[in-house]
Amino acid sequence: MATREPRRAWLLMAAGDDRGYGGNEGYDDEYGAYYSWDSKVVNHKNLTVGDPVALWDKRRLLGVSVIEEIERSTGHKLQNRCPVCRTTAIKPRKTKLPRFRCDDCKAEFDTPRSEVVEVEIYRARYDAAWTDLDGLLDDREIRGVQANKGEFNAMRRLDWAAFSDVLERKHADRALRRVVGRLPDVAWGPTLDIAVDVPQGFRESLVRVRRGQREFREALLTAQGHRCAFTGAAPARVLEAGHLYSYARIGEHRAHGGLMLRRDIHRLFDDGLLAVDPEHGRVDVAEDLESCPQYARLHQQPLTLHLRDEQVDWLTQHWTEHRTVAD
Structure with missing residues (x-):
């Protein structure tokens, strides 16, 4: 058996003073959205759409997500580069002079040898599933779940099984x-072999998609309009097709199995922080959100559309999972 x-x-x-830049000027990161x-960079070709990622700043865990694009x-x-040995293993010092010191040959100098090089630039987006876990693990705990304990690269392999166990012990079950x-619902399209000419060269994108998700969203927009079921009218670009069930478990789009939800509402609904009382069709806001006025005011408000029987059935299951069990 294999x-x-x-x-x-x-x-x-994450970008910051502790991320080694290898002699360059740094990276454009927004750690809760893209990297x-x-x-x-070592491992630059190895990250793939659908890979889970954990972000840290060398001192603490920042959060977790899944690469979407x-x-x-x-x-x-x-x-x-170092003017003596030409390595890029240099970094400006904050207080000492000369300003630079080479980690390889130990030379000290005020001005590095500079050159412009052509590179491929990558940006991974993962904001859709981003969950903030700021400070849940310290640097010792994070290093303990590296796949290779001695690795020190900015992008390194994570022992997913060990990391998952730690999150469970830390009661981060919701994030996990x-x-x-x-x-499970990641679909890989064919690699793009055609370069599209733009002023700065070419750009291609590998995107994590749910099969049929676009058609599912279009069907919901047609049926429900440009309206978040919880908050009302909203531009189409901020509306997402939210499943009322776990698509990962069922693996298909049901005709009346979704609601149009504003992006932030969608995330909070998935986490169970927002739910719908199926008996009365009113929004229930979890205690964790009571300190946020924009969400707290939704409590006990009716949805902005009339629910079908199938949707009530799915919302009942969601309510049972996130409210009845908690009680």
Whole structure:
């Protein structure tokens, strides 16, 4: 019997003073939404759409998510090297002079040798499933769940099984369910072989999709309009087709199995922080959200559309999972 390969996952160092730039000027990151790197970075080709990721800042865990999309483009960057041995293993010092010191040959200097190099630039987006876990794990705990304990790269392999066990022990079950629930329904399209000419070179994108998700959203928009079921009228670009059941478990789109939801409402509904009392058709806001006025005011408000019987059935299951069990 073949041994099942462990799930590939990544530990990513968020941009900041502690992220080693390899002699360049740094990266454009927004750690709760996307992560950037280039072809000079170790593991630059190994991250894949659908991989779970954990972000940290070398001191604490920041959060977890799943890669939804990877954009790639060509570009140039300024790279600084040691003038003695020409390595990029240099970093400006905060107080000491000379300003630079080479980690390899130990040379000290005020001005590095600079050159412009052509690179491939990558950006991974994962904001749809992002769950903030700021400070839940410290640096010692995070290093303990690396796949290779001695690795020090900015993008390194994460032991997903060990990391999941730690999250469970820390009572971060909701975050873990959110990530795991988005893993089984990943679909990989063919790699784009055609380069699209743009002023800065080319750009291609690998996107994690749910099969039929676009058609499912269009059907809900037609039936329900440009309206969030919880908050009312909203631009189409901020509305998402929210399943009333776990698509990861069922694996298909049901005709009346969804609601149009504003992006933030969708996330809170998936987490169970927002629910619908199926008996009265009114919004129930969890205690965790009571300190946020924009959500607290939704409590006991009716939905903005009339529910079908099938939707009430799904909402009853959601209510049972997130409210009845909690009681």
